[in-house]
Amino acid sequence: MARLDSKFFLRDTVTAAQDLLGRYLIRNDGGEHIVCRITETEAYVGAIDKACHAYGGRRTPRTETLYAAPGTSYVYLIYGMYSCLNFVTGPEGEASAILVRGCVPVYNADAAARRRFGVAVSEMTAYQRKNFMNGPGKLCKGLSIDRTLNGLPLGNGLLDLAWDLPEYGLPRRPDDMPFHTGKRVGIDYAEEAVDFPWRFWIDE
């Protein structure tokens, strides 16, 4: 198995967000492993992006993580109830990140189903299957990700990213894999940045 390292995130945030599609997210929750394929991402570029928590170099206790080394996890609470998972990009001290907005389970989906709905995959309704982990809050629920995982470096063993997982029969995605591009979700307050085409997704 080949893991993504900090070099993957040490480059243009938009490019890295596109490249993160189709990679594998590995969650180790108390020894139970769940693997997902990333299907939707958004780029947030601190220096020029009013939708980014660290726009214009803003530093607060919450945004401090965004200034950490590339690949560091940035997890925050939104709307009082849901967590959102990001990975820091660019050189340390430059606050940009990629929000992971959606994924599909490809190994141990039952463990994710129990965390998300309290039942096994075979017990899920059609509606639940359609809305499994297709949103940032849903994804974090299914993988038991909360703010205790904020600020972890890559390779921490609790939350990791891989190019492939041959032991589970999961291949590396093609380099030229096509993807969709659109406007980001839920940032109506961000003035001109609402129109930045920095949301990317694939059809699973």
Add this chain to the structure above:
DNA sequence: TTCAGGATGTACT
């Protein structure tokens, strides 16, 4: 199938 409204708590003004 779509839609309005509420849940819920932390960060920041």
Add this chain to the structure above:
DNA sequence: GTACATCCTGAAC
């Protein structure tokens, strides 16, 4: 006090 990188429920169609 206000806003928030969201999600679920229930009602109407």
